[in-house]
Amino acid sequence: MAEEVLLSISGGGEETQKFLEKIILKYLGNHLLNSLEDSTLLEVSTSKLAFTTDSFTVKPLFFKGGDIGKLSIIGTLNDLAVMGARPRFLSLSLIIEEGFPLRDLERILKSMQETLSENKVLVVTGDTKVVPRGALDGIYINTSGLGEIIYPGLSARNLKPGDVIILTGSIGDHGVCILAEREGFKFEVDLESDCASLFPMLEPLFTSSLELHALRDPTRGGLAGVLYEWARASKVDILIYEEEIPVKPQVRAFCEILGFEPYHFPSEGRALISLPEKEANVALEILRSHPLGRKSKIIGKVLEKREYPRVYLETPYGTRRILELMEGEFLPRIC
């Protein structure tokens, strides 16, 4: 086989077959994907499903804490998990530039394989398109995901006055890592993506008898993006205690130097949860018992209903300022 991805791979002829068998199935093969039919037959155990899709255009492809392969699996698993679903099946669509190194593609597929296996999820259907040189920068990956609902009712519209808001770890790690690596910033302290699958940490919350109102992972748009989406969808004000938001020192330093706010940087392995205050202690206990949730804490609360709601930051001095929603061009190709 050639050392580069060739146009002929996606022509539907001999080379397509060989590519599927020698490369794709080598890493991702399973009893469902191996059928290689136009669509794959699945059996689900409930009629209530969650369905999601995401395309990944991150640059660089390989970064500290992950790569586009791991990210494209994790991102979709997390979109299912935050809606109370157990991730079951993924689709995978690769769009590759002619001449892309096969070595890099295999490294990406191997990373996917590991992430899939850790999460007991299968890629069951796929597609590969190769486009001529210059028609795309390297490789973009789409995954769509299907999950089975095990905790129904979570919604951005579901926040209630009196809820507290829990965050499961530090914010901005993924976004800052990608930006720093892409732009070649050098820091003494390492920056690393927090890219991680949330379902294993969340599952015990779903199977407990706790009342949960909303759940989300702060990816594009960051913490501020989720909080504004929630505030607007539920028509409630939200108050966040600035001092309580965990930001790693190296992330904070990076943001200060460049004049950014960490609230706008995406994470890829954190969860935000809105739930009644009386449930918070048990929820924190459950979350902290998982390695990914060890630093879970309450960072804010839901205030009263409001027609034009806002998100406030309470500063360490006890004053309040409005948390700004990010505007304008900010972070292309961050996920």
Next chain:
Amino acid sequence: MAEEVLLSISGGGEETQKFLEKIILKYLGNHLLNSLEDSTLLEVSTSKLAFTTDSFTVKPLFFKGGDIGKLSIIGTLNDLAVMGARPRFLSLSLIIEEGFPLRDLERILKSMQETLSENKVLVVTGDTKVVPRGALDGIYINTSGLGEIIYPGLSARNLKPGDVIILTGSIGDHGVCILAEREGFKFEVDLESDCASLFPMLEPLFTSSLELHALRDPTRGGLAGVLYEWARASKVDILIYEEEIPVKPQVRAFCEILGFEPYHFPSEGRALISLPEKEANVALEILRSHPLGRKSKIIGKVLEKREYPRVYLETPYGTRRILELMEGEFLPRIC
């Protein structure tokens, strides 16, 4: 709103919200997509589902008989239909180059809207990424699809000696149309894509009591691609009557001038069906009663079992030659 697609659209902030509400939901909005959650909750009426994915990189974006919008819906609906599934839900992921004309994007979305509505299918979850100028040529679209199985058992592994093979219309129309438009070939006779949804034509076959063995639409790889996939998966020789294969005169002329075989050109609105000979007459009657299947006919038959199977063409002179599977670089960005 700007007249071009801007990077800020996919940043997760204010502009993302505005873009989703003013552009995406304007054309594709429905009670499920409107939730704009990280994944969408669905209710299915059977535990047996079909799942598929496809990315569309076709160039040009607009062509006679369709455009990338229509094609990206039809392509995925057909991948579900040929496995015996009723298409239900689609995901839609747009990857757009910064600066892409908003007018063209709206034209694409409008075309999708019409195709979805004709087929009573909803886009229920989506994603938009905008990448900087030069990182992609215009727009690529991924759709994944979920269908409910209404006719189980169709498979490329399921051809039986004695089956006949039905083709529902002329071959190569889509591929030849795209190639001619892209390369600027001028012909007196118009070439038009056959891009069309197959499910309405196939549904009466599925709900009849007919025995069907395999079904496929000859897209990438063309007629030859499907026949070889079937032959190899079922380990049977296949014989096709060359004279019976419907090829439009303008498609044949195009192929002859350029030295191609029409058997390698993709269609986007034709079905190939393998079924027992005794079922053929009723199947043809059903197919011909739908406008899309009016020209359905038997084009070949399945011969004996074979470890290393081949596909033969019987020429008008009664001799046999081997149908060649397409090799090498052929038709990038055809779908």
